[in-house]
Amino acid sequence: MASSNFIDYVKINAKSGAGGAGSMHFRREKHVEKGGPDGGDGGRGGHVILRGNTQLWTLLHLKYTKHVKAFNGVNGEGGRRTGAEGKDIVLEVPLGTIARMAETGEQVCEITEDGQEIILLKGGRGGLGNDHFKSATNQTPQHAQPGEPGREEWVILELKVLADVGLVGFPNAGKSTLLSAVSAAKPEIADYPFTTLVPNLGVVPYRDFRSFVMADIPGIIEGASQGKGLGIRFLRHIERNSILLFMIPADTEDILAEYHTLLEELKLYNPSLLDKDRLLAISKMDLIPEEFRDEIKDKLPEGISTIFISAITQEGIEQLKDYIWSRINTTLDVK
Template sequence: MANPNFIDYVKLCSRSGRGGAGSIHMRREKHVPKGGPDGGNGGRGGHVILRGNSQLWTLLHLKYKKHVLAEDGSNGEGGNRSGAEGEDVYLEVPLGTTAKDAETGEIRFEITEDGEEKILTKGGRGGLGNANFKTPTNQTPRYAQPGEEGGEEWIILELKLLADVGLVGFPNAGKSTLLSVLSAAKPEIADYAFTTLTPNLGVIPYRDHRSFVMADIPGIIEGAAEGKGLGTRFLRHIERNSILLFMIPADSKDIQEEYNILRNELKKYNPELLDKNRILAITKSDLLDDELMAEMKKEIPQELPSLFISSMTNYQLEELKDLIWKTLQD
């Protein structure tokens, strides 16, 4: 069953506040019957702002928040008193969140750092009061600016997981099992395709109290870049990974062919993914003896580092972590 708490796509209507109107006011005090204009400026309307939060890993808290409304600015007042600014609305989002225009698909920006703040929808400017329009030839202007309208737009927020290592492979290649053995993560594991329906993150401890983050991405199938299987729904999570760990089971009919299909799907989705460092792990190697393993090495693609591993027996898992760490440092 899919994890209902993992939400990586949200569409919402973002409306910023309207700016307050400038004031039309003349100074009138005892002994100052004609004090001139003293209308203050209107306050700015509230912004809608995204703020990065490293403690979040999903957009679940925004799933049912379809409309985000910021406060309007207050009108200016006499005595050159400016109106109060409308209160800004802050939306906390996990790192790796991208904001896109829902109509055009244009990417506005991406939040990648904890505490990073970026304005999603700008509040309207406050209008100038009549005190700003006084001139030598017009001593008593009786007009002021109205406040500027706030913005209203439909926005898509998409999450791309930030991880050091992304696991790439066909369904049932052993990705979830590896993550469960190396980390404290507990992804669903079963002997059928598409057990994993949402990405899982795990922190992998390494020597001298160091660690790295691994992401288990739901299985890719041939045609995924065109939407088959789980399609492009999760391919975007691979974009944020530093290393791609290709996983192909030892009982695969053709290791080279399976690797080529996986590589081709990534290339069709985004050619830049092939610029990332890649490692190949032949999983379920506890099924092999030394002679068969030596024979299979001839079928393995020679252009990338590779290892035979077994999550069931822990065979060469420490060597795999060493290779990953070395590649990350390089």
């Protein structure tokens, strides 16, 4: 995914259609001296609808769509003819998209399934024709309802990447290297911080033609929950991952301290993230001589399963995939 093509935040002005006016009409036919009211109802205004699409992975197609407007309903006519409904406007969005009102910050909906449709802004109701207002005491009603106006709102669409496994770690922890080693994804890899500026998704093949999705998410730094570094842009993508795979390089001075720093940033951003299944991978084991491995084992955090891996030598990669697959299916069974 090129960084110029990955857009995970757009703000648009959306307006639903107004309802058509009801008709004030009276039956007029030859040989019918006093026809009664027969005004039809107005059609409803068009909705603004969000629809999930698995073929999309970014909001790029909406980046320059600043205004969307559904069509108005058609006015009712005589002969109790109802006006046509206004045409809806459907915005296709990738799975993991949430919508919230820009003014209040209120979350309106989230799209998590292919083909899922949610009405973002309802069109105005059509007005009732005068046929509805006749009675025994008023057989020639001289009024009909106007249509309801449409709604107009500034709406923020945000994408949270949907993946089975999210890679969590400081910059240069080896996340992109791991993703490129286990999938066909080709993220940019270099020896400097924040090589990864946008999430990268890779489909990891598993035994018997099975697979799962892994997300390489931009590296966290201390203070990310307050917006430092890539800050909130990074952290929101973790919320949709089933498993969090923490990655800490084997040559880190203090593995335990780094792990707790990562945990603290997740907690400050959203405490519920700590309820997700977690696994720790000590990466870049190819850089550590055999005689120093026991020292690393003595410095590991407690209460989390740990695997030693190297994307270069493939050490521990198959065991890692086995564990992830078993945990994904355990999670699905619980749900």
